Amino acid sequence: MLNFPNPSRxxxxxxxxxxxxxxxxxxxxxxxVDNAMLMKLNPGLNSDESSLLATFDHNRDRILExxxxxxxxxxxxxxTIS
Numbered sequence: 409m410l411n412f413p414n415p416s417r418x419x420x421x422x423x424x425x426x427x428x429x430x431x432x433x434x435x436x437x438x439x440x441v442d443n444a445m446l447m448k449l450n451p452g453l454n455s456d457e458s459s460l461l462a463t464f465d466h467n468r469d470r471i472l473e474x475x476x477x478x479x480x481x482x483x484x485x486x487x488t489i490s
Contacts, residue, residue, distance in 0.1 A: 409432065410430045410431070410432050410437065410475070410476050410479050411430060411431050411432075412428070412429075412430050412431075412472055412475075413431065414428075414429055414431075416428065416429070417461065417464055417465075419457045419460055419461055420440070421457070423440060423442075424442060424443045425440040425441055425442045425443060425488070426440070426441045426446065426460055426461060426464045427439065427440050427441075428441075428464075428471075428475075430472075430475060430479070432479075432481065435485070436485070437479060437484075437485055437486070437487065438485060438486040438487070439475045439478075439486075439487050439488075439489060440486065440487070440488045440489065441464060441471055441488075441489045441490075442488060442489070442490045443455060443460060444490060445489055445490050446460050446463045446464060446467075449463055449467045449470070449471075450463040450466070450467070471489065474489050475487065475489060
């Protein structure tokens, strides 16, 4: 089962996404939410780092549900939500 005990998230400017991590038992899974998805969640959003992180925070529950839906287990350790 996928859990999100760590509330940390960062903005990765080189990938243009917000990154966060989930855990399936002891296995760490990285999730990336691209800027386009964040802009869908908050139309008219400024594309600066603080605005993107604030949008992520405001929509955290919805994003975590998307991550749970996307995650299928197996060998993949990184998923993109777009």
